Amino acid sequence: MIIDNFNLDKEIPLWSLDADGKAITRQFAFVDFKQAFEFMTLAAQYAEEIDHHPDWSNSWNKVKVSLTTHSAGTLTKLDIQLAKAMDAFASQVNQV
Template identity: 80%
Template sequence: MIVDGFDLDKEIPLWSVDAGGKVIARMFAFTNFKQAFEFMTLVAQYAEEIDHHPDWSNSWNKVTVKLTTHSVGTLTKLDIQLAKAMDTFAFQVKQD
């Protein structure tokens, strides 16, 4: 699926897209709560920097995320940017 000039299957292959193409989602699983919390902290700091925030929840070692740009009611490059950063942060946390 192409969104805002991005091929989502190539750019963020681990994310799923809702049927309407307005929301992307992913569940991240970590070894423990500490890793999940470290991931969420990195994401929170980055989200503040770009002024774009995830809809998410945490349960022990899992973080479930949905991204959309609420102000326009669909996906934008900010969602793709944040998703890619989250993939990177998850990889970093799992390597520590």
């Protein structure tokens, strides 16, 4: 479902809308590679569960993420759902 009347700052304040408004992005930073990989593992397992996968890259302790629904050509509720889950996973990993 495509998003209508979405408030990025309220729903997922740590994410940014890209220039064309069709994707959201965030860079996560962790203490080390192990934590970054743990975050990616949790996110990957959840992405498989909801059948919605991020575009991402990892460089040591950083993970850059871009979310969009390619089949819709824009943001959908799945992107917001995954972004919220990724925020929770990042908090969980950083608290270890």
